[in-house]
Amino acid sequence: MRYEELTIEGRNAVLEAFRSGKTIDKVFVLDGSQDGPIRTIVREAKKTDAIINFVKKERLDQMSETGKHQGVIAYAAAYEYGTVEEMLQSAEEKQEPPFLILLDNIEDPHNLGSILRTANQVGAHGVIIPKRRAVGLTATVAKASAGAINYTPVAKVTNLVKTMDELKKKGMWFVCGDMDGDPMYQLDLTGPIGVVIGNEGDGVSRLVKENCDFVASIPMFGDIDSLNASVAMGVLSYEIVRQKMKKAK
Secondary structure, rough: OOOHHHEEEOHHHHHHHHHHOOOOEEEEEEOOOOOHHHHHHHHHOOOOOOOOEEHHHHHHHHHHHOOOOEEEEEEOOOOOOEEEHHHHHHHHHHHHHHHEEEEEEOOOHHHHHHHHHHHHHHHOOOOEEEOOOOOOOOOHHHHOOOHHHHOOEEEEEHHHHHHHHHHHHHEEEEEEEEEEEHHHHHOOOOOOOEEEEEEEOOOOOOHHOOOEEEEEEOOOOOOOOOHHHHHHHHHHHHHHHHHHHHHHH
16 A cells, blocks of 8 residues: 655655654664664654564565665655544533544555544544554545544554543443444443444454443345445444434434
């Protein structure tokens, strides 16, 4: 997966990106490279949330657009990340129960963009993604979000389960979408809630699922047994909106 306008190549350019405080999602370093500038880049990367990948020269050559990568290529985020605290604060300011979307390793940028778009429309206060094995805020995501990326904050966390535990202590509870769950229409989905949506292929991981208070299934009557991740998120979120509106009457 390549995001051209976000690729930074060359030692000086990558080092400058780190030092200027730009959000770097991933940095690819030539395996075995031990010289001073490379060591400095790795040291700077370790001060941030950037994921460091040591790769062979062939891989860097494939990724490079300029042919002058000098043993290092970085992927920068197109947009700045928010924080979970800001999301809770936003809910408080609006005098609404917190409504968050948690994504368990969504890898497709179009899915993340669509989820952001729907999250904005359903009134979610933010989207939480894990740092590893998940797509970040790339230009492709921004485009697919149709502008929602400017209004709905996205926070990157090291560990989803730990974040869920911390939010539970603040009174939140969690529902994940899974075929093995109870039909969503039978569940009370009101109050401070987090919707958990799993990876496109594997669904919600075991540990995350075990940490959810409810497992909700979406009724399906077709010949295949799953929905696209962004569609599942939309269906489940709008059931929450429906219940909220009904309760408010």
